[in-house]
Amino acid sequence: MKRKAVTILGATGSIGVSTLDVLARHPAQFNVFALTAFNNVATLFAQCQQFNPVYAVLVDEVAAEQLRQRLLAVGSATIVLAGKTSLEQVASEARTDYVMAAIMGGAGLLPTLAAAKAGKRVLLANKEALVMSGRLLMDTVAKYGAELLPIDSEHNAIFQCLPNSTAEHAAKNTHSAGRAASVERILLTASGGPFRSWPLEKLAKVTPVQAVAHPKWRMGQKISVDSATLMNKGLEVVEACWLFGVTPAQIEVVVHPQSTIHSMVSYNDGSVMAQMGNPDMRTPIAYALGWPARIQSGVAPLDVIAAGRFDFERPDDKRFPCLRLAMEAHETGGYATIALNAANEIAVAAFLAQTIGFMDIPLLIADVMQSAETGTPDKLDDIIIQDEDSRRAASFWVKKKMH
Numbered sequence: 001m002k003r004k005a006v007t008i009l010g011a012t013g014s015i016g017v018s019t020l021d022v023l024a025r026h027p028a029q030f031n032v033f034a035l036t037a038f039n040n041v042a043t044l045f046a047q048c049q050q051f052n053p054v055y056a057v058l059v060d061e062v063a064a065e066q067l068r069q070r071l072l073a074v075g076s077a078t079i080v081l082a083g084k085t086s087l088e089q090v091a092s093e094a095r096t097d098y099v100m101a102a103i104m105g106g107a108g109l110l111p112t113l114a115a116a117k118a119g120k121r122v123l124l125a126n127k128e129a130l131v132m133s134g135r136l137l138m139d140t141v142a143k144y145g146a147e148l149l150p151i152d153s154e155h156n157a158i159f160q161c162l163p164n165s166t167a168e169h170a171a172k173n174t175h176s177a178g179r180a181a182s183v184e185r186i187l188l189t190a191s192g193g194p195f196r197s198w199p200l201e202k203l204a205k206v207t208p209v210q211a212v213a214h215p216k217w218r219m220g221q222k223i224s225v226d227s228a229t230l231m232n233k234g235l236e237v238v239e240a241c242w243l244f245g246v247t248p249a250q251i252e253v254v255v256h257p258q259s260t261i262h263s264m265v266s267y268n269d270g271s272v273m274a275q276m277g278n279p280d281m282r283t284p285i286a287y288a289l290g291w292p293a294r295i296q297s298g299v300a301p302l303d304v305i306a307a308g309r310f311d312f313e314r315p316d317d318k319r320f321p322c323l324r325l326a327m328e329a330h331e332t333g334g335y336a337t338i339a340l341n342a343a344n345e346i347a348v349a350a351f352l353a354q355t356i357g358f359m360d361i362p363l364l365i366a367d368v369m370q371s372a373e374t375g376t377p378d379k380l381d382d383i384i385i386q387d388e389d390s391r392r393a394a395s396f397w398v399k400k401k402m403h
């Protein structure tokens with residue numbers, strides 16, 4: 001069988017590095033076509049030397065020139081491209097088979113859409129793209145015969161727990177998962193983040209260092225803060241609604257601090273299917289790369305005796321209002337989820353820069369959501385306008401807070 005050529009958007013990040021680790025275990029099955037990043041020259045240079053992609057892309061022009069010089073000096077044949085549009089180019093190139101969408105935040109939207117439009121197998125880590133463009137991305141997948149496979153560990157777990165034929169429909173977006181009569185509910189697990197048991201009074205004083213220290217997963221900074229506010233779980237509810245064609249009412253968020261069960265599907269005969277494993281993103285990545293076959297990921301098997309116990313509790317939406325905000329946004333419509341995502345990105349950046357506090361994050365988001373359009377956009381231009389408006393409103397909120 002011909003090797004699958006893989007493009008990784010966001011190769012230097014946490015998901016990108018894990019993806020390369022899995023690919024390196026299967027040289028007969030996959031080759032690396034393109035690697036992209038924002039401006040991380042050193043990491044991308046080392047990755048190019050190891051994997052010899054046809055293209056390397058850095059969005060930042062100065063960084064791209066530095067990478068070009070360094071690769072030239074070692075006689076590499078990798079072609080270096082610069083700028084945002086190059087991301088779309090490599091994501092949709094005829095020679096690419098699979099695209100790992102692992103850019104952080106809304107910056108991943110256009111290249112992810114480009115990959116879907118080119119009919120690729122899209123491995124979706126970049127949940128923000130789906131939160132922003134749920135209807136458009138799902139329609140694009142169906143229209144151009146792409147495949148959309150979830151990388152987010154919970155959604156990958158749900159995908160694994162669905163009946164086979166339903167999973168197949170979900171990947172091609174025929175929206176049948178939610179309609180499979182036998183599936184009653186989806187149980188979306190959450191670790192609860194580092195502040196699960198902190199009292200409300202203490203949360204206002206949380207520092208960026210405390211917020212990014214996730215108890216179970218090593219991830220990029222933004223998603224680590226999202227996990228601490230539970231916005232990550234909110235974004236994941238929206239993500240699950242689009243991926244599996246269900247409503248928030250069909251999803252129950254359960255806090256499971258051990259993070260051994262990655263999510264569950266509850267059936268009409270009383271069965272609950274759970275997917276378990278060590279918390280290591282190489283498992284969902286390998287599952288999506290190999291699907292429908294299973295391939296080795298490098299993750300050690302779960303030691304259930306050592307895992308010992310599974311605890312479950314309800315999320316507390318007084319201390320973590322972001323979860324409820326995201327569910328409300330999805331009920332309101334696509335414009336509201338664009339506003340939610342844009343406001344959250346600005347709020348998290350401001351929190352990391354120590355210009356706003358941890359409990360300001362939900363306040364800012366709730367305010368910015370108020371001014372979103374109603375309904376759900378199906379045109380890219382409308383999505384981009386709402387995104388820009390909400391980012392502006394959120395930045396203004398931060399400025400006002402500083403004075």
Ligand code: NDP
Nearest residue numbers: 010012013014015037038039040103104107125126219220
């Ligand atoms: P990281 O911050 O570790 O990596 C982000 C990657 O995106 C880097 O390669 C970075 O390049 C690149 N990037 C950042 N900004 C831009 C931009 N404006 N344009 C182009 N490229 C950019 O993030 P993670 O790997 O943790 O997360 C990536 C995505 O996967 C997120 O959407 C996250 O929600 C999702 N995800 C992550 C999980 C995890 O375990 N990490 C789990 C589930 C989902 P550079 O290095 O040059 O800055």
Ligand code: MG
Nearest residue numbers: 152153154236
């Ligand atoms: Mg997740």
